[in-house]
Structure formats: structure tokens, C-alpha cells
Amino acid sequence: MFRHLALFVFACIPLSLQAAVLDIQLNDIKNSNGTVTLSLFDNASAFEQQVFPDAESSIVQKSKSGTMKFRFSNLRPGRYALMVHHDENKDGVLNMQGANPREGYAFSKGAGRKNIPNFSQASIEIKEGSNSESLSMIYLAK
Numbered sequence: 001m002f003r004h005l006a007l008f009v010f011a012c013i014p015l016s017l018q019a020a021v022l023d024i025q026l027n028d029i030k031n032s033n034g035t036v037t038l039s040l041f042d043n044a045s046a047f048e049q050q051v052f053p054d055a056e057s058s059i060v061q062k063s064k065s066g067t068m069k070f071r072f073s074n075l076r077p078g079r080y081a082l083m084v085h086h087d088e089n090k091d092g093v094l095n096m097q098g099a100n101p102r103e104g105y106a107f108s109k110g111a112g113r114k115n116i117p118n119f120s121q122a123s124i125e126i127k128e129g130s131n132s133e134s135l136s137m138i139y140l141a142k
Contacts, residue, residue, distance in 0.1 A: 022072040023132040026084060030104055030139055032065045034088040040072055040080050044119035047081045056080065063088070081122040082108035086137060097141045104137040113138060 024038060039055040041047035046054035059070050063086060085094050086104035095102040108124050111117035124133060 018077075018128045019073065020075040020077050020126045020128050021130050022075060022080070022126055023130070024070040024072070024082070025132070025134040026068045026070065026106065026137065027066075027134065028136045029063060029065055029068060029086060030137065031088070032063050034063050034086065034090045035060050036063045036068060037085045037087060038070055038072075039083045039085075040075075041083070041119070042076075042078055042080050044081075044123075047083065047119045047122070050083070075126055077126055077128050079119075079123045080108070080126050081117075081119050081124070082106075082133065082135070083122075084135060084137070086139075100140040101138075102141040104139045106135040106137050108133055108135065110135065 022040070026036065026038075029036065038059045039052055040057045041054070042056045043054060045051075052058065056075070057072050059072070061068065061070070084104075084106040087094075088103050089095065094105060105112065107117050107122040109117075109122050111122040124131075
């Protein structure tokens with residue numbers, strides 16, 4: 001009896017409450033210096049103003065040349081934008097050379113090649129269950 005009740009209760013949970021997973025494949029990482037930081041935002045203002053403490057989730061890992069894989073778990077379905085920074089000298093900031101970043105960066109949907117995207121330009125729809133996104137790092141300064 002309790003087993004049937006538990007199955008009934010689980011079946012009644014709205015799909016919107018079920019967790020989502022986002023798998024990221026990050027390509028074209030120039031070298032193994034420093035760290036790679038991924039910041040996932042569900043808030044347009046925080047994304048556009050780069051308020052990293054307000055990111056929904058962040059991952060920092062030691063950099064590896066070539067391709068790296070990351071996973072964000074237990075996400076609510078909805079719109080998210082991803083910002084990536086290859087902090088080669090581990091100083092915590094995206095170093096600039098004039099108007100161009102000296103370190104690698106990337107945004108979801110491949111946005112940001114010509115300018116910093118707004119949330120709608122970089123946001124992706126995360127649905128319940130498994131989701132994936134493949135990004136390529138951008139290195140502008142030589």
C-alpha cells in the first residue's frame with residue numbers, strides 16, 4: 001500500500017520541479033596554464049553586469065589544453081547564459097590588452113566573437129533531464 005502511495009506521489013510532481021543537468025564540452029583551450037571558470041546565470045542583470053556572486057552556479061577547474069568537460073547538476077528548467085574565462089595567470093580577472101581580452105573567454109550559443117553579448121543573445125533553454133552545449137574558447141590577443 002505505501003509503495004503504491006509513494007509511486008502516486010512521485011508521479012504527481014510537476015515536471016517543472018524535476019532537476020535538469022547541463023553538460024558542457026569546452027574546446028580549443030590554448031594551454032594548461034591557470035584555471036578555467038564557468039559561470040552559469042539565470043538572471044539577465046547579473047549576467048550583463050558580470051556579478052559573479054549572483055551566478056546560479058560556477059565551476060573552477062585547473063586548465064587542460066585542448067578539450068575539457070564540465071557538468072552542472074540540479075538545475076531548474078529555464079533560460080541560462082554561460083560565461084567562461086580561461087584565467088591563465090590565476091589573478092581572478094579577465095586581463096585586457098587595450099580593448100581586447102588577453103585571456104580566453106567564451107559564451108553560450110557561441111556568442112561574443114565581436115562584442116560582449118546580452119543575456120538574450122547568449123541564453124539557452126535548459127529543459128528537465130539532460131542538456132548539452134559545446135563551446136569553443138576565443139583568444140583575441142596574440
